[in-house]
Amino acid sequence: xxxxxxxxxxxxxxxxxxxxxxxxxxxxxxxxxxxxxxxxxxxxxxxxxxxxxxxxxxxxxxxxxxxxxxxxxxxxxxxxxxxxxxxxxxxxxxxxxxxxxxxxxxxxxxxxxxxxxxxxxxxxxxxxxxxxxxxxxxxxxxxxxxxxxxxxxxxxxxxxxxxxxxxxxxxxxxxxxxxxxxxxxxxxxxxxxxxxxxxxxxxxxxxxxxxxxxxxxxxxxxxxxxxxxxxxxxxxxxxxxxxxxxxxxxxxxxxxxxxxxxxxxxxxxxxxxxxxxxxxxxxxxxxxxxxxxxxxxxxxxxxxxxxxxxxxxxxxxxxxxxxxxxxxxxxxxxxxxxxxxxxxxxxxxxxxxxxxxxxxxxxxxxxxxxxxxxxxxxxxxxxxxxxxxxxxxxxxxxxxxxxxxxxxxxxxxxxxxxxxxxxxxxxxxxxxxxxxxxxxxxxxxxxxxxxxxxxxxxxxxxxxxxxxxxxxxxxxxxxxxxxxxxxxxxxxxxxxxxxxxxxxxxxxxxxxxxxxxxxxxxxxxxxxxxxxxxxxxxxxxxxxxxxxxxxxxxxxxxxxxxxxxxxxxxxxxxxxxxxxxxxxxxxxxxxxxxxxxxxxxxxxxxxxxxxxxxxxxxxxxxxxxxxxxxxxxxxxxxxxxxxxxxxxxxxxxxxxxxxxxxxxxx
Numbered sequence: 001x002x003x004x005x006x007x008x009x010x011x012x013x014x015x016x017x018x019x020x021x022x023x024x025x026x027x028x029x030x031x032x033x034x035x036x037x038x039x040x041x042x043x044x045x046x047x048x049x050x051x052x053x054x055x056x057x058x059x060x061x062x063x064x065x066x067x068x069x070x071x072x073x074x075x076x077x078x079x080x081x082x083x084x085x086x087x088x089x090x091x092x093x094x095x096x097x098x099x100x101x102x103x104x105x106x107x108x109x110x111x112x113x114x115x116x117x118x119x120x121x122x123x124x125x126x127x128x129x130x131x132x133x134x135x136x137x138x139x140x141x142x143x144x145x146x147x148x149x150x151x152x153x154x155x156x157x158x159x160x161x162x163x164x165x166x167x168x169x170x171x172x173x174x175x176x177x178x179x180x181x182x183x184x185x186x187x188x189x190x191x192x193x194x195x196x197x198x199x200x201x202x203x204x205x206x207x208x209x210x211x212x213x214x215x216x217x218x219x220x221x222x223x224x225x226x227x228x229x230x231x232x233x234x235x236x237x238x239x240x241x242x243x244x245x246x247x248x249x250x251x252x253x254x255x256x257x258x259x260x261x262x263x264x265x266x267x268x269x270x271x272x273x274x275x276x277x278x279x280x281x282x283x284x285x286x287x288x289x290x291x292x293x294x295x296x297x298x299x300x301x302x303x304x305x306x307x308x309x310x311x312x313x314x315x316x317x318x319x320x321x322x323x324x325x326x327x328x329x330x331x332x333x334x335x336x337x338x339x340x341x342x343x344x345x346x347x348x349x350x351x352x353x354x355x356x357x358x359x360x361x362x363x364x365x366x367x368x369x370x371x372x373x374x375x376x377x378x379x380x381x382x383x384x385x386x387x388x389x390x391x392x393x394x395x396x397x398x399x400x401x402x403x404x405x406x407x408x409x410x411x412x413x414x415x416x417x418x419x420x421x422x423x424x425x426x427x428x429x430x431x432x433x434x435x436x437x438x439x440x441x442x443x444x445x446x447x448x449x450x451x452x453x454x455x456x457x458x459x460x461x462x463x464x465x466x467x468x469x470x471x472x473x474x475x476x477x478x479x480x481x482x483x484x485x486x487x488x489x490x491x492x493x494x495x496x497x498x499x500x501x502x503x504x505x506x507x508x509x510x511x512x513x514x515x516x517x518x519x520x521x522x523x524x525x526x527x528x529x530x531x532x533x534x535x536x537x538x539x540x541x542x543x544x545x546x547x548x549x550x551x552x553x554x555x556x557x558x559x560x561x562x563x564x565x566x567x568x569x570x571x572x573x574x575x576x577x578x579x580x581x582x583x584x585x586x587x588x589x590x591x592x593x594x595x596x597x598x599x600x601x602x603x604x605x606x607x608x609x610x611x612x613x614x615x616x617x618x619x620x621x622x623x624x625x626x627x628x629x630x631x632x633x634x635x636x637x638x639x640x641x642x643x644x645x646x647x648x649x650x651x652x653x654x655x656x657x658x659x660x661x662x663x664x665x666x
Contacts, residue, residue: 003060010053011065017046021114025107032106036097039110040090043117047087050121054079075124077335078254081342084466085246086117089239092350092459096239099357116142120247124254129179129189136175140167147236159235166228170218178211191263199265209266212259220252223280226304234296238353245303246346250338253314261318268319275315279421281308286428293542295352295362298436310338312418313403319414326410333406340399344387347463351381355440358448364439364542371440374452380460381437383467389433394471435545
């Protein structure tokens with residue numbers, strides 16, 4: 001078969017698997033375990049096939065896909081990222097989600113998870129802004145509902161509301177309005193056609209660029225639009241957190257590059273703004289991560305920091321011009337770091353979920369030695385933490401070397417500023433990586449009652465294997481130059497051999513350690529003035545680490561926290577207590593009550609049918625579908641913000657239909 005035919009077949013199979021994962025859970029509403037299997041198993045198959053599809057597309061330079069979609073090296077990297085993260089989190093979730101069995105609704109979780117993963121798969125493939133908006137809203141709504149999954153917890157409720165506010169006001173509305181203004185200004189939403197229109201040809205187009213940039217950078221979590229991220233990522237189930245940090249925030253990077261830069265040709269000052277935001281994100285995320293004792297919040301703040309490392313070379317690439325030789329080098333370097341970060345951050349959130357699964361807590365104070373209950377968990381934390389710190393020999397180190405080397409190769413004042421900033425702040429990433437690794441790996445622990453099952457281990461093994469194998473990426477490319485020209489970047493010669501040298505040294509050290517493990521080791525007691533005090537009471541606790549740094553910067557962090565509280569909570573609270581807001585809220589309340597009344601009356605009518613001997617199969621199916629609709633509608637009417645989010649989703653659909661009727665969208 002021709003490569004094009006193979007890739008088209010794989011595409012339709014991937015699409016069919018995602019559709020199956022969205023529909024099959026409706027047949028297993030009453031069975032929690034079967035509901036998970038019906039959705040996550042198709043996601044596993046879809047993830048594997050889309051990795052193969054994107055790989056074939058890169059090797060054979062196939063660009064056209066069915067349904068008017070396109071595949072280039074940049075979008076193919078994103079499809080592979082979603083595939084690897086989706087594969088790991090889907091397998092992991094088959095077992096991990098048992099801890100939420102008491103909440104029920106596995107079928108709904110499966111539908112949301114499938115929709116979330118599928119939307120992120122197809123966003124990089126579209127070349128039409130209307131379709132991108134449609135998929136973007138699916139991604140936003142499904143992620144919001146997944147974040148609020150453990151709704152019985154107060155912290156989760158607050159985080160989900162904050163995420164809804166942030167995405168509604170800073171991402172969904174700006175992106176929808178930006179697409180509308182671009183359409184009004186250029187008469188098309190095809191990205192290729194938009195690229196023919198100068199950015200300064202219309203004030204509407206200039207406003208569109210600003211709105212789209214705001215929407216995409218808010219989704220990235222760039223400073224100062226990061227405030228939703230440290231609460232939202234820990235609130236979600238850990239496998240969903242892996243997708244949020246490993247994949248979703250990178251969609252903002254894609255939007256800026258593909259839409260704001262490549263399609264709309266934004267003015268250069270916007271890219272300098274992004275560079276400044278990236279550097280501030282590195283600093284602020286690192287400082288906040290150093291002060292955290294919550295494992296998942298530490299990783300969430302590290303995502304704020306790491307997205308700055310990704311955005312710095314990408315912003316410099318857009319400043320230099322992404323179609324120039326230097327710009328292409330910087331863009332590939334940033335994309336390579338984005339790829340590495342997706343793997344190790346997905347892995348780290350899965351390890352934090354494993355620790356939570358074993359001990360029922362996210363506090364590092366209570367996780368001392370917990371990882372030692374599973375050898376694979378120890379290895380996963382070490383590999384993820386070393387990659388996060390950017391230490392040799394793993395992919396995090398290789399990607400940082402490539403990013404720094406590409407920035408230094410340009411000899412531009414902007415790139416010099418960028419590389420000096422990231423190099424100066426890099427030690428902070430080593431510090432918070434050590435903080436996350438140290439306590440779960442230390443000696444002395446109470447063996448957890450639970451154990452990690454085979455499916456969770458396989459989920460951990462996927463990113464572990466990818467990080468280890470791909471650390472030889474430069475060496476592999478030298479032997480098998482199968483990548484297209486953009487990916488054949490100039491890599492320092494020593495990076496070909498450094499992973500081999502360091503890996504060999506680590507292997508020798510491991511063998512020596514194994515050979516020495518049988519020798520007796522003397523254990524001395526701790527002087528406790530006669531009292532029997534547990535050993536862990538004498539250890540340095542997580543909150544004691546880096547106290548000089550966190551206390552020295554406390555005035556600044558307190559100032560920003562007060563500004564955040566004012567903007568995010570105090571001002572909306574004042575607006576919410578105003579007369580107009582009360583009337584609007586009352587209108588929404590009446591609308592919600594109308595929905596509730598219709599549901600109750602419908603429920604009573606259906607229950608009355610039970611008195612008659614109707615066909616059991618048809619009746620059971622009808623009742624199951626009714627319960628599904630009722631559950632979805634009840635989620636929708638929980639709050640006006642959720643209802644507004646759904647309204648925006650349907651607004652995006654109406655815009656697309658109208659554009660198709662008007663002949664604007666292909």
